[in-house]
Structures are given as structure tokens and as C-alpha cells.
Amino acid sequence: MFYTLNVHSTRREEMIDITSDVVRVITKSDVKNGMCHLYVPHTTAGITINEDADPSVKADIIDRLRKLVPYGENYRHLEGNADAHIKSTLVGISLFVFIENGRLMLGRWQGIFFCEFDGPRNREVYVKILKEG
Numbered sequence: 001m002f003y004t005l006n007v008h009s010t011r012r013e014e015m016i017d018i019t020s021d022v023v024r025v026i027t028k029s030d031v032k033n034g035m036c037h038l039y040v041p042h043t044t045a046g047i048t049i050n051e052d053a054d055p056s057v058k059a060d061i062i063d064r065l066r067k068l069v070p071y072g073e074n075y076r077h078l079e080g081n082a083d084a085h086i087k088s089t090l091v092g093i094s095l096f097v098f099i100e101n102g103r104l105m106l107g108r109w110q111g112i113f114f115c116e117f118d119g120p121r122n123r124e125v126y127v128k129i130l131k132e133g
């Protein structure tokens with residue numbers, strides 16, 4: 001089963017919680033046990049799992065990535081968004097999450113975040129649900 005999630009970013013750099021969208025897709029798939037593979041088909045965005053309880057965690061992550069890979073330095077890539085490409089590679093563009101008894105097996109404080117590094121844009125996340133057995 002293959003689905004596409006649409007994500008709309010509103011800032012250049014932003015972490016957007018897409019957990020509820022992923023849960024909705026799993027419910028729709030009716031798969032009780034299996035694997036959820038999330039894939040971002042973009043070169044200046046990423047996807048990660050981290051704390052969704054305290055919003056300052058995602059602010060800290062964005063701030064630190066900005067310091068590690070500053071915007072507008074002397075990069076070779078002429079499009080002007082080299083920092084976003086590098087952040088995409090650092091964060092990664094795909095994730096697996098287990099599905100058990102119809103439930104996404106995230107830890108208590110975990111959420112799934114789409115990471116925008118060159119927004120605002122309309123983005124997509126590909127979701128493949130693999131059924132066990």
C-alpha cells in the first residue's frame with residue numbers, strides 16, 4: 001500500500017509534526033502488524049523522530065543545525081541553498097516505524113517530524129505500508 005502525504009511549510013526552516021497524518025494512513029490501510037516506511041522525495045528536506053512534547057526541542061535542533069551549516073557561506077552549489085542540501089543529508093530522508101496491533105510503535109515522547117530546510121514550499125512524504133506475514 002502506497003500513500004502520499006502533502007506537507008505545507010510556512011518558513012525556510014521548520015520541523016512539522018506529521019505523526020497524526022501517518023497514524024491516519026495506517027488506520028486507512030487496515031494493516032494491524034507490519035512496517036511503515038516513510039520517504040521524503042526532496043533534496044532540501046528531511047524526516048526524523050524526536051520529542052514532540054516540548055516544542056523547544058525542535059527549536060534547539062533547528063538552531064543547532066543553522067550553526068553547524070550556516071546559510072549563505074561560500075558553498076560551490078550556485079543555487080544558494082547548499083546549506084539545505086547538507087542539512088537534508090545530516091538528518092536523512094527515510095524512516096521505518098513498526099506497526100503492532102494497528103498501533104504505530106513510537107515511544108511515549110516521540111513524534112515524526114518532516115524537516116523543511118528550504119521553504120516555504122509544498123512538499124510530499126511517500127508512505128509504504130508493509131503487511132507482516
Ligand code: ZN
Nearest residue numbers: 077079081082
Ligand atoms: Zn540546490
